[in-house]
Amino acid sequence: MIDKKHIGYNFTPVTITVEEGRLKFLAKTLGETKGIYTDPDAAKAAGLPGLLAPPTFPFMLEIDALDLVDFISVLGETLEKLLHGEENFKYYAPIYAGDSITVRKKITDIIDKKGGALQFVISDNSFTNQHGKIVADTRTNYIFRHQ
Amino acid sequence: MTQPTFNSLNVGDEIPALTTPSVSRHTLALYCGASGDHNPIHVDLDFAKSSGLDDVIAHGMLSAAYLAQMLTNWVPQSALRSFNNRFTAMTQIGDTVSCSGKIVEKFEKDGEKFVRLELYTNTPEAQTITAEAVVVLA
Numbered sequence: 345m346i347d348k349k350h351i352g353y354n355f356t357p358v359t360i361t362v363e364e365g366r367l368k369f370l371a372k373t374l375g376e377t378k379g380i381y382t383d384p385d386a387a388k389a390a391g392l393p394g395l396l397a398p399p400t401f402p403f404m405l406e407i408d409a410l411d412l413v414d415f416i417s418v419l420g421e422t423l424e425k426l427l428h429g430e431e432n433f434k435y436y437a438p439i440y441a442g443d444s445i446t447v448r449k450k451i452t453d454i455i456d457k458k459g460g461a462l463q464f465v466i467s468d469n470s471f472t473n474q475h476g477k478i479v480a481d482t483r484t485n486y487i488f489r490h491q
Numbered sequence: 492m493t494q495p496t497f498n499s500l501n502v503g504d505e506i507p508a509l510t511t512p513s514v515s516r517h518t519l520a521l522y523c524g525a526s527g528d529h530n531p532i533h534v535d536l537d538f539a540k541s542s543g544l545d546d547v548i549a550h551g552m553l554s555a556a557y558l559a560q561m562l563t564n565w566v567p568q569s570a571l572r573s574f575n576n577r578f579t580a581m582t583q584i585g586d587t588v589s590c591s592g593k594i595v596e597k598f599e600k601d602g603e604k605f606v607r608l609e610l611y612t613n614t615p616e617a618q619t620i621t622a623e624a625v626v627v628l629a
Binding site: 366369370372373374375376378396398399400403404407408411412423424426427428429430431432433434435438 | 518555568577578
C-alpha cells in the first residue's frame with residue numbers, strides 16, 4: 345500500500361527545452377500532416393514562432409521532468425502495478441518549439457478503492473514558459489493494482 | 492477549411508470522425524520514443540507477460556493523441572480550452588482506434604461562446620476512452 349504521507353509532496357521543478365526535432369518525430373508517429381506541426385517554415389508562414397506542440401504534449405513534459413520509474417520509486421511501488429486512469433488538461437497558451445517549460449508536479453491525493461485492492465494517486469502539474477506564463481495545467485490519475 | 496461557428500452548431504451535432512490505421516508494435520515503438528513514455532508494458536512482451544498480460548498494450552495517451560488530432564482537424568488548437576480523458580479499456584495490437592465526438596452543450600461565459608463535447612475512442616472490442624472537451628468559438 346502507498347503511504348498517504350506522500351499527499352502534498354512537491355517534486356523539484358524541472359525546466360525543459362522543447363526541441364523541434366522531437367515535435368517532428370511526434371507528428372510523424374501520430375500521422376499528423378498539418379504543416380504547423382510538421383514544417384517549421386509552414387509554422388512561420390502561419391505567424392507562429394515555431395512548430396506547435398500538440399494538445400497532449402504537456403503529459404510528455406510531465407514524464408520528461410520525472411521518469412515514471414523514479415516517480416513510482418518515491419511511492420515505494422513498481423511499474424507492473426501501474427495503470428493510467430485519467431489525464432486532464434487545461435490550456436491557457438500554446439507551447440512552441442524552442443520554448444523553455446518549467447514543470448511543477450505535486451501529489452495532491454491518494455485514494456483507496458475496493459478495500460485497498462486499488463489505489464488512485466492524483467498529481468497536479470503546472471507548466472510555465474520562459475515568459476513566466478502558465479501555459480497548461482494537468483491532473484493525472486495513476487491507478488495501482490495491489491491484487 | 493471552413494471553421495465551425497457557435498451559431499452554426501447544435502447540441503447533438505457530431506464532429507468529423509477519425510479512424511486510425513491498426514496499431515502495430517512499430518507504432519508503439521515510435522510512440523515510446525517520441526512521447527518519452529518508456530513504460531516497458533507497451534513495447535516489451537516479456538515485461539507485459541510478467542505483469543499478467545498476454546501481450547503488450549498500446550499507450551492510453553496514444554489514443555488520447557488521436558482524439559486530440561480529431562479536434563485539431565476540426566478547430567484550431569488555440570480554440571481548445573480543456574480536454575479530459577478517462578481510460579476505460581486497453582487497446583491491443585492490431586486494433587484500429589475510432590475517434591468520435593458530439594456537442595452536448597452550448598454556453599456563454601465572460602463574453603465568450605463555448606461548446607462542450609463528449610468524445611470517445613473505440614477499438615473493435617471496446618470503448619477505450621471517454622473524454623470531454625471545451626472549445627471556444629466565434
